[in-house]
Amino acid sequence: MAFLSDxxxxxxxxxxLVGIVVGSLAYFAVSKLIGRRPTKTKSDxxxxxxxxFAIMDEGRR
Known part of the structure; x- marks a missing residue:
């Protein structure tokens, strides 16, 4: 018990506590940056x- 109290x-x-808070903030910041990869969205x-026309090559479309 003395070791634990020391x-x-x-x-x-x-x-x-400060390490946990800073680590959590860094984790969430990095996960938001990685998650925001822009994707090319095509219209319907x-x-x-x-x-x-998937069977045609790109030039004929």
Missing amino acids: FLDQETVLGL VDRQFRNV
Whole structure:
């Protein structure tokens, strides 16, 4: 028990809490940046046209 009380002094607990908060903020910031990859969205008409004429090469479409 003495080891646990020595380890969990006020500075250590505060350092752990700050580390958890900073780490969580960094994780969420990086996950938002990675998740925002722009994707090319085609209109429904263009997508349907490409599906209908999928057997043709790009030049003939």
